[in-house]
Amino acid sequence: MTNHRIALIPGDGIGAEVLPPARHILDAVGRRHGIAFRYTSYDDWSCERYRREGAMMPGDGLDQLRDKDAILLGAVGHPGVPDHVSLWGLLIPIRRGFRQYVNLRPVRVFDGIESPVRGAVSGEVDLVVVRENVEGEYSEAGGRINHGLPEEMAVQESVFTRAGVVRVLDYAFGLAAARGGRVTSATKSNGIVHTMPFWDELVAERAAAHPGVAWEQEHIDALAAKFVLDPSRFDVVVGSNLFGDILSDLAAAVAGSIGIAPAANLNPEREFPSMFEPVHGSAPDIAGRGIANPLGAIWSAAMMLGHLGHPEAAKDVTDAIASVLAKSDVRTPDLGGSATTGQFTEKLLTLL
Ligand code: NAI
Ligand code: MG
Numbered sequence: 225m226t227n228h229r230i231a232l233i234p235g236d237g238i239g240a241e242v243l244p245p246a247r248h249i250l251d252a253v254g255r256r257h258g259i260a261f262r263y264t265s266y267d268d269w270s271c272e273r274y275r276r277e278g279a280m281m282p283g284d285g286l287d288q289l290r291d292k293d294a295i296l297l298g299a300v301g302h303p304g305v306p307d308h309v310s311l312w313g314l315l316i317p318i319r320r321g322f323r324q325y326v327n328l329r330p331v332r333v334f335d336g337i338e339s340p341v342r343g344a345v346s347g348e349v350d351l352v353v354v355r356e357n358v359e360g361e362y363s364e365a366g367g368r369i370n371h372g373l374p375e376e377m378a379v380q381e382s383v384f385t386r387a388g389v390v391r392v393l394d395y396a397f398g399l400a401a402a403r404g405g406r407v408t409s410a411t412k413s414n415g416i417v418h419t420m421p422f423w424d425e426l427v428a429e430r431a432a433a434h435p436g437v438a439w440e441q442e443h444i445d446a447l448a449a450k451f452v453l454d455p456s457r458f459d460v461v462v463g464s465n466l467f468g469d470i471l472s473d474l475a476a477a478v479a480g481s482i483g484i485a486p487a488a489n490l491n492p493e494r495e496f497p498s499m500f501e502p503v504h505g506s507a508p509d510i511a512g513r514g515i516a517n518p519l520g521a522i523w524s525a526a527m528m529l530g531h532l533g534h535p536e537a538a539k540d541v542t543d544a545i546a547s548v549l550a551k552s553d554v555r556t557p558d559l560g561g562s563a564t565t566g567q568f569t570e571k572l573l574t575l576l
Contacts, residue, residue: 225258228532231292231497232265236272236310237506238516239298245518245569246296246525249541252576253529257537264292271302271310280313286321289497294528297501298521303508315501320358322496324489325388326395327355328527329472329503333455336549337480337559341452344478348456352403353475354396355468357489359388360419362465384419384464389426395492396462397434405459406438407431410447410467423464444471451475476503483517483558486524488531498531500524514564517556519545522572544575551575 232247234240250261266288269281280300282288289295295318300310318324333339333349366380393409400407409427413420424441431439442450444467450457451471455478463471476485485503502520510516526541548554554571555561563571 225260226534227260227262228293229291230261230263230528231289231295232263233269233295233314234265234267234298235300235314235506236270236302237299237508237511238504239270239300239506240267241298241511241514241516241565242502242518242521243296243298245565245572246521248569248573249522249544249576250525250529252573253537253540256540256576257534259529259532259534259537269314270300271305274305274309274313280310281317285314286317289318289322292497293532294497295499296521296525296528297499299502299504299506301506301508316362318499319489322489322499323358323491323493324496324498325356325358326392326488326490326492327357327468327472328399328488328490329353329355329468329475329485330523330527331455331472331475331479331485333479334484334546334549336551337484339478339480341455341478343453344455344480349479351455351458351475352399352460353468353472354392354399354460354462355472356388356392356463356465357468358465359383359385360465382419384422386426389423390430391492393427393430393462394433395490396460397430397437397439400437400439400460401434403459406440408447408458408461409439409441410444410461410463410471411441412444412467414443419464427462447471448474451478472503481517481558482520483556484519484523486520486527488524488527490531498528500528500531514566515557516565517558518565518569522569540576544572547575548572 234243274280330352333344333346335346361382363383368378370376413424476482482504489499526538530538554563
């Protein structure tokens with residue numbers, strides 16, 4: 225029996241509704257593969273706590289997580305708390321403090337899901353967005369001056385380091401090699417004249433170090449259009465923090481629903497726990513109604529299984545997801561069905 229210590233952070237809104245299904249699936253697949261999970265749940269690390277105590281998590285939050293093998297997170301965000309407060313109070317400190325510099329977001333069009341995009345045919349769209357996760361455009365360097373005056377201004381500096389860019393590019397090229405695929409780099413070196421030419425130079429340099437992997441680069445605007453017009457041509461798409469963020473939501477929409485999309489925040493060296501979370505947010509518009517699609521959280525849990533060294537268990541979960549979508553019409557309202565989160569999870573459990 226392999227034991228894993230898992231931190232659960234449900235967060236806000238539907239975050240707390242999609243984590244229990246993920247846990248049921250983990251337990252069920254774990255029983256079959258001889259894997260046991262010991263969970264520690266951090267139920268009040270949320271916007272509610274922020275409103276009560278002025279912090280999303282306790283001051284020693286990272287220390288409480290440090291000895292875990294992985295973190296499974298729901299979502300954070302509440303209409304009464306500014307989004308930058310919830311993001312910078314919890315998610316970003318974990319991503320940065322634990323050097324989770326790769327944000328991995330697989331996208332598939334499953335059989336049984338109708339994509340809003342005509343060219344997105346099931347079985348053909350199977351790509352991964354590799355997003356740089358700890359530097360780039362999401363930086364604390366900058367400031368605001370002259371508040372309220374006509375000359376008020378805000379400056380925000382992007383930060384691109386050689387070490388930070390090289391390691392995420394190497395991850396992307398390594399992943400493409402393992403998938404037998406190719407790399408597309410998202411750039412904007414025509415308009416952004418310092419950081420993006422630097423990014424492009426490093427892409428060419430790392431490509432030369434991975435001679436077996438084909439690659440190309442595309443400006444982000446053209447790339448966004450191609451994601452919609454011809455999504456099946458992509459395999460591994462690597463981008464900076466901002467570009468990767470936007471592209472992965474776009475890709476999730478192309479795949480049919482943001483409710484399905486999973487993400488992994490990886491510390492590839494395994495010095496720290498990695499964190500797994502659905503791409504979607506806390507969805508205040510449907511929170512509390514029991515109709516959230518749990519697949520994003522469940523697929524994220526499958527990615528966690530893969531990271532923890534259980535690829536067969538991970539595949540059982542993704543196969544069950546593919547099969548519930550292809551062979552049954554039980555689904556949550558975001559996918560055109562009428563099942564509750566609980567009913568859908570029950571159905572999935574029967575296929576595992
Ligand atoms: P969102 O992803 O929460 O919702 C966007 C739309 O998709 C909504 O109409 C929602 O009902 C629907 N949706 C999302 N997940 C779904 C699911 N599992 N099942 C069915 N429908 C689903 O994004 P939004 O509305 O921009 O943000 C809401 C809050 O979530 C904000 O406070 C935002 O900051 C936060 N957020 C947090 C993230 C995180 O914790 N990683 C990521 C994105 C947003
Ligand atoms: Mg996003």
